[in-house]
Amino acid sequence: MSAAVTPRHARHTPGLLRSIYLPRTADALAFAMSTYGIPLLVLATTRSAALTGLAFALEWIPRLAAFGWAGSIVDRRGASVVFHLASLGRALVLAASAVLLRLHPSGTVASVTVMALAAITGVLTEFSYIAVETAGAAAGRRAGRRAHRVQAVLLGIDQTATLAGPTLAAVLLLAGLPPMLAAITVLSLLAALLALRTPPSPIAPARTPKGQTGVGLLTGWRTIRSLPALGWLVTGLTLSNLATGLLQAAGPVIVVKHFGQSTTDVGLVWSAAAGATLLSVTLCRFAIDRLGQWPVGAACAVIASLATLAAAQAPDYLSYLVLVAVLMAAEGGMTVVLRTLRSLVIPPEKFGSTLSATILILLLPFPVAGVLTALTPPDALGHVITACALLQGLGLALAFTRLRTDPALRT
Known part of the structure; x- marks a missing residue:
């Protein structure tokens, strides 16, 4: 396979800790905290069980719909680029929501804000997950016969985040809405910054030929x-x-x-x-x-x-x-x-x-x-x-x- 058509995520070779494991840890914690914490945020803001259930659905329905787009864009643009932009976008959305909820802690604006936050973070989280998983798979290919060790570490990171994320979100929410949103924002920014530490390939096309990547x-x-x-x-x-x-x-x-x-x-x-x-x-x-x-x-x-x-x-x-x-x-x-x-x-x-x-x-x-x-x-x-x-x-x-x-x- 020539360098002209090999996607960026297939050519990165930095150390696993800084290029794969640390970004995955930050993203997995942000993923778990947002998935379980935002419905809690909706309940605390709206006091409505129906809207809380709807928020959970709004997190997952756009994610499922975004699968095809996420995979295709990662193939065409590279895992590190998509991971960085998705994590940065999630941080900006969370920060903007925190400001709006500070100005409007209740009422229609607050309800619309938290519902939109659920939908938008769901889509952006899906893009970051597909991107970081793709980077992890590339690391597994480079490991050859030890690929299962890389995947075991990645799965362990995910399970640890699943165990700690919901609890951390609930504890932070006890202190108020801003601390929880601030924590997820910081984790998202950290993931975006760590994604930049993966150096781009010196030979990387603007997009992979469509005949090679397909359509989702x-x-x-x-x-x-x-x-x-x-x-x-x-x-x-x-x-x-x-x-x-x-x-x-x-x-x-x-x-x-x-x-x-x-x-x-x-x-x-x-x-x-x-x-x-x-x-x-x-x-x-x-x-x-x-x-x-x-x-x-x-x-x-x-x-x-x-x-x-x-x-x-x-x-x-x-x-x-x-x-x-x-x-x-x-x-x-x-x-x-x-x-x-x-x-x-x-x-x-x-x-x-x-x-x-x-x-x-x-x-x-x-x-x-x-x-x-x-x-x-x-x-x-x-x-x-x-x-x-x-x-x-x-x-x-x-x-x-x-x-x-x-x-x-x-x-």
Whole structure:
């Protein structure tokens, strides 16, 4: 591949700490704080549960719609450029919102401000995520046989941010709106500045030829279809995400209505799951060193399927918490395999578009899980989770059976 068509994110070679890990940490914290903190901000400003739910939807709907654009622009402009501009834009929007809310702490202006903030930060965060993930994949390609170590560190950063971000946002909000917005603004500015520390390639075209980058999600879909290993793994994990999404969507009903616990105990389930995932990612990193990707991925698939099946029949809250934590830990191991495979087999000039398509496919089961939860009587949720667990096991078994001899996972 000539330098004339290789995208910028495929040619950067600085140290991982300053060029990948530190920017990813700042962006992941800003991502987690904004995703969970802005709905809290809406509730504190409007006192409306309906508007709070709408704000959460406004964060996610534009993100899903922006996937194709984000991947295509990252391919054409380079990951570091898009990451810098998206993070800087998010910081400016947050700062402007803080000023408006200072001048108009309540009323129509405040309501419009926080709702617009939810939508705009959702889109900008999606662009920064696709960009920094693309840069991380390029680092994984350069690491070669140690690509799984890079992806394990990146996944650990994401899980740590998911664990700490919501709590930090809630604590800062207790001190008032300005401290929380200021913290996310500072993190966004830090991410933008760290993105500048990745030096541009001395030979970088203004845009990659359209024939090489394609047009967003269509290019990503075609690339997935042309890579059997990636296609089977994405298929298996998509079916697995249906079971995981159902447990997430039905969690409050199961914990509060079925087990008679408090809403705080619902959050404890997912905090335990995040902690278990962090431990799993670390262990899988060393396990892949010794055993390889396929054995570790297949073992995690078996554990995830059995944990979901058992969670559907959990007799009490404690066993349910442990089983969900085991499930998410196994999901973390499979995610390391997916990220590693993705970084190694996707052509660099199409990585952003293919990454966008992959993430969109993996996220589609979550709204389906929400619909299933809404349509299912509480007493029947266990049966639906059992059916999804069986579907999850079948999908993962087919995927890893087909991948058993694939060189992409045997390397």
